[in-house]
Amino acid sequence: MSEETDIAPVIVTFREIEKALSSDEAVGNLNEVAESDTETNPLEKTAIMAAMGNILRQLESAELDAGARVLTTAHDDRASRMQSLIASGEAANLSFDPLPAGGLEAKFDTGDWGGWASVAWQKLKQGRKHPMLRPTSATPEPLPKAARIAVIGDWGTGLYGAPRIASSIANDPDDVAMVLHLGDVYYSGTKKEMEQRLLNRWPSRPGTVNRAINSNHEMYSGGDAYFGMLLPQFGQQGSYFATQNDHWTLIGLDLAYKDHDIDDQQVAWLKQVLVQAGDRKVILFSHHQLYSHWESQGRKLWQHTEFGKILRSKRIFAWYWGHEHRCSIFDKPDREFGILARCVGHGGMPQPRAATRHLPRATNPDFANAEWRHSPASSIAGNLLSDVTVLDGPNPYITGEEDKFAPHGYAMLELDGRHLTEKVLDPEGKVIYQKTLA
Structure with a gap:
């Protein structure tokens, strides 16, 4: 080459x-x-x-x-x-x-x-899996009282809007406490792909913590590059982790080592973290989704006895995931779990617009700065999911095919004391949605 x-x-x-x-x-x-x-x-x-x-x-x-x-x-x-x-x-x-x-x-x-x-x-041939690396403690790492978290999902393409997203985060004039990738380095997360499509293009910032969620594409090559290269590079002990300040506990889960599922040892760790969280609000991050208006559902997650109890306790305030290459904002907490759900998997993979381009335009003024569309409430396995507002419109980074694919972008979570403001930004760093959730 x-x-x-x-x-x-x-x-x-x-x-x-x-x-x-x-x-x-x-x-x-x-x-x-x-x-x-x-x-x-x-x-x-x-x-x-x-x-x-x-x-x-x-x-x-x-x-x-x-x-x-x-x-x-x-x-x-x-x-x-x-x-x-x-x-x-x-x-x-x-x-x-x-x-x-x-x-x-x-x-x-x-x-x-x-x-x-x-x-x-x-x-x-079916290859072996890299042994799962787990955190050595259930004590969350410290998080500043005022912290901005940049969240990118399915970003590991090195193409289209992904490089511009990296540039915008790297050049953000304000402090960024953490850059978090929700997973997927294409095609199968090999060492060469991990280096070329993720590490060489990562939005590195002095003093910023870098974290990465495990995903199905990383595991398709056995997880060697994810566990053996990426986690050491980021100083990340395991494929799941927790960080917290006085008011918020942020937890990254590995739902890919067991595909779209969770293992018992990780659930036991999660229960310990939640005990230490006390009355803090809890936000989860993962690659795979709990549910979706358009794609597969996380049935193994809500059917897991102990994890299902955590979900139904309504202890989780919000959950950000990727896997589906869209940006979807669920308007209200779902009925069964009480979770504010968000999909931010629109970091770099082309997502055809066929399922969303004919939906009605969103009328909520929070979504006035881009082409957002409205999908009505849907019942999934007895759980009533709220309406969803989904990002649509042409993608200017896919040259000559702009109209076929939905836009790329990323999220920024801004924690300030008890308050949380979420933003969705386009690849150039322009805010196209903003709302204070707490």
Whole structure:
């Protein structure tokens, strides 16, 4: 890879991954490698070969939904690892063509299909997970009485609005106590992707604490780069954490090590943190959502016996998550858990507007500074979710395809004594929504 492409964001399109997985040479050599693999049992080999068709279907569907040649991926570990492999250039000859909407398309070609197949086979096999790193104490870290928290979600693309968001946070004239990433470094959070798409582009500020939530895409490569590279770089003990001042307790949860779920040991830690929180208001942060008007629901979370009790105790004041690449503000606390919910996963992935562009415009004056739309209340598994105000409109950072994708941006939480003001900003740092919640 040239010096230029080594730092440029690489995009793996469906047509290139199809070439790598479905050509006669690829299939033939993958079969040969599978037959020579004495460590993998026949049933798993059959499952891996069958999974290739599913990989192609999911990636094709994601690209068709986008309707443009932009960065797309699937919620599938093998598909994401294959995209990472092609983007890395490992065991293949790559050339790169600039894409009109941004980034470089990896053009796949190899004169050594056998070598490629050997590497690809290892990526297709189920890999091991990095051991989970946990905090050594349930005592929250100190947080200043007046603190601004910059929250970015699904930001690890290195593309579109993500670099401008980083610049705006890095150059913010006021103090920022913490920059918090809600997770997802694409395609599968490998060490190379973690370095190029996150660490090299991170909005570093002197004296600012950096924190990162674990996510499904980081875990698709086993979590090695997240646990072994990112957490040490940020001085973060574990994939879940807590910080508090006299009035607020902020808690980051790992809902990705167990996909869209939580483990018992983490819940036990959370209960200890909540005891120490006393009468402080509690805010949760995670990658995966508790619920959504448009995408999957966190049923395993609210069905978990002990975590479900915490939720139903109405102890949680607010919860910020990503995963879904939208900015959604739930107008009121939900009926069952009493949580003010917010999705701020609009940090860098292209989000097609098909589900939101025809909704009515929001009439609340709090949302007058951008194109916000209104989705009426919805009942999910017996829980009445409030109305949602969702950010819509064209995305000026996806060149030539602006009208197809919703805007990018980030959130800023401003704590001042007992007060909390939340803001949503566009990538240039302009406030497009602001409300005092407490």
